[in-house]
Amino acid sequence: MLSRLSPLAQRTISPRLLSNAQRTLVNISYPSPKIAVLELDRPPVNSLSLEMSAKIVESIKEIESNPEVQAMVLKSSNPKIFSAGLDITEMNRPTVARLEDFWRNIQTLFLTLYSTRLSTIASIDGHSPAGGCLLAMSCDYRIMSATPSYKIGLNETKLGIAAPYWLKDLFVTTIGYREAEVGLALGKLYSPKEALEIKLVDELVDSPVIDVALKRADEWASIPEKGRVASKVMLRGAMIQDLEEKREMDVGWFRDFIMEEGVQKGIEGYLKNLSKK
Numbered sequence: 001m002l003s004r005l006s007p008l009a010q011r012t013i014s015p016r017l018l019s020n021a022q023r024t025l026v027n028i029s030y031p032s033p034k035i036a037v038l039e040l041d042r043p044p045v046n047s048l049s050l051e052m053s054a055k056i057v058e059s060i061k062e063i064e065s066n067p068e069v070q071a072m073v074l075k076s077s078n079p080k081i082f083s084a085g086l087d088i089t090e091m092n093r094p095t096v097a098r099l100e101d102f103w104r105n106i107q108t109l110f111l112t113l114y115s116t117r118l119s120t121i122a123s124i125d126g127h128s129p130a131g132g133c134l135l136a137m138s139c140d141y142r143i144m145s146a147t148p149s150y151k152i153g154l155n156e157t158k159l160g161i162a163a164p165y166w167l168k169d170l171f172v173t174t175i176g177y178r179e180a181e182v183g184l185a186l187g188k189l190y191s192p193k194e195a196l197e198i199k200l201v202d203e204l205v206d207s208p209v210i211d212v213a214l215k216r217a218d219e220w221a222s223i224p225e226k227g228r229v230a231s232k233v234m235l236r237g238a239m240i241q242d243l244e245e246k247r248e249m250d251v252g253w254f255r256d257f258i259m260e261e262g263v264q265k266g267i268e269g270y271l272k273n274l275s276k277k
């Protein structure tokens with residue numbers, strides 16, 4: 001019944017999304033004065049809608065505003081999904097205005113997380129495809145559960161879309177040119193073991209990932225802030241400045257790509273298959 005309605009109407013009245021409207025979408029806690037935990041909490045799969053990405057940005061800024069806090073752990077409230085990436089319904093027959101706004105929020109999310117003065121530790125206890133992998137790669141350190149069925153990577157081509165140039169750059173920076181070239185073309189999703197081999201993640205753990213993530217956060221938080229942030233700026237500054245300068249060009253590219261009829265059909269088919277499973 002719901003599937004007969006336009007995507008916009010579905011977003012407006014879906015009971016699940018209605019209950020999401022009442023949620024905070026993210027939860028912040030402080031296990032110690034120097035450490036914050038930002039928990040993604042948008043059932044069923046922590047997908048990144050416009051509102052979700054705006055909320056994450058607002059939360060990072062809130063955490064940053066306390067000068068005592070040095071490290072932030074990014075985790076999920078879902079026991080088997082870190083984040084399913086962008087909310088695909090945002091790209092399914094959208095209005096141009098909403099789509100452009102959505103993309104500006106995704107850019108801001110990347111820029112905020114990638115450039116924060118905080119040390120950021122991704123606690124990846126579950127699947128982390130596409131935009132989920134973007135969130136993880138934007139952090140300073142990635143710890144993933146060793147559970148073999150979990151997958152992480154950039155699978156955009158499988159949806160008939162391409163990663164934007166800055167996400168491609170981030171992927172190349174993280175895992176190297178050749179691996180990124182193959183991974184992007186095939187839309188490859190890696191097992192945790194494969195992800196560790198190519199350094200997409202830094203560490204695998206069997207125990208609850210959050211326990212190790214909090215230990216690593218302690219270590220990162222003990223490094224004096226000035227030097228740590230200066231080295232982060234040296235390494236990340238160029239990529240941040242580049243996107244800052246090209247934001248509107250990138251919005252135009254995204255809009256034109258997504259609004260193409262062939263791409264819309266591909267997204268529609270992908271969504272139908274997801275729901276059929």
Ligand SMILES: CCCCCC/C=C\CC(=O)SCCNC(=O)CCNC(=O)[C@H](O)C(C)(C)COP(=O)(O)OP(=O)(O)OC[C@H]1O[C@@H](n2cnc3c(N)ncnc32)[C@H](O)[C@@H]1OP(=O)(O)O
Nearest residue numbers: 047084085086087088089127130131161162163257274275
């Ligand atoms: C110009 C192009 C620019 C491109 C921008 C590039 C950057 C990023 C691109 C993206 O992030 S696109 C999103 C890519 N993500 C995926 O392909 C993941 C799809 N999801 C899954 O594979 C699975 O859902 C899962 C994460 C492995 C979890 O599996 P599980 O069996 O636990 O849950 P499901 O039954 O599959 O899903 C539950 C429910 O959620 C809906 N859903 C899943 N993922 C998304 C999503 N990304 N966006 C919106 N909705 C999603 C799914 O359809 C189910 O809905 P219902 O059937 O219950 O209504």
